[in-house]
Amino acid sequence: MRDKDQRYYQAQLNMQQCSRRGLFRGFWSGVNKSMQQSERRVCRPVPRPPTAADEATLKRLCNQCGLCVSACPQRVITLVNGLPELALDANSCTECGECQRACSTLALAASTQHTGALATMSGMCIRQMGASCQECVESCPHQAIALSLRGITIDKESCSGCGQCKVACPSSAIQMGMKS
Template sequence: MTEKSEKYYQAVMEHKQISRRGLFRGLLSGAKKTQQQAVVEPFTRLVARPPTAVDETLLSRLCDGCGECEKACPQHVISMINGKPELHLDCNFCTDCGECQRACPTLALSNTCHSTGMIPVFSGSCRRMLYGYCDMCATDCPQQAIDLNEKRPAVLKDKCNGCGQCRTACPMGAISFTLSPITPKVQEAPAVPTE
């Protein structure tokens, strides 16, 4: 595919004649090649953000502080702090409903990766560690991201999206959150039909 693309572009440059179909095919194959070669860099949020927020550098440039995401959140967990959306998961959790993303007039909430950037941490007051029973956090976790094979609950980081539902479910208040690196997933480009 790479040789064909290079030959195609070389022929275009030499003959300066190209069909409309050939032009689009060449452009799309170049875009697919670029996407496949893209390096996906993990990033860490500075604070908990709505699940589809872009990385911090882009967020600072794209978000204009309009507050539409805060108004749209049915769980009321988004607050505008210093003109940027932050999640507050102390009394409620994020359902990842997508309302904030739909309400955002900019591309600040356009990430394909759904993570708040937070990961649960279990303190020593966890009922399971104290008494040997309790599975409320794991039962309520919509991602099934809490492993109870050991006495201390463990978080499956590749599954956890940091929604905070486990914290809300914990009767002991034994769950807090810490920042965790996020690795965005690259979506494959759709196949370009060739004739």
């Protein structure tokens, strides 16, 4: 006969049944919820370095030292209101990780690799005029851009928002917007 401890008697008094199946179901539902939350992409108000923590954590951890700004070889990181922000107007983020290595506060140490931006078609792609351009496709490190009959299609899930396609586009048909 098994020894019954205080938890068993407390469960019996509260009329709660605790089966082995229910116990494992409870454990696995917690694991599944935490996995779903970690897989969900963070919506950012502005483009951030690719491995930046979520906004609340970033605000709490960032000490506004500017080491990420000086470590960026592309010079696309600026401090706006004390927090790192990507300026993807004239250059792109190569996702090299130098900003992450320079950050001593772990504000740029998230496991996700996304800037919060999204490449969108906003102009006249020269493929629509019959040219055989595929500069944006070749420059995308995540294979998020595919050629279509008269233009391109951008996979929103694969796009990391680095802006390399925007810089490579000879007709400036790609712009960077924010993911919603």
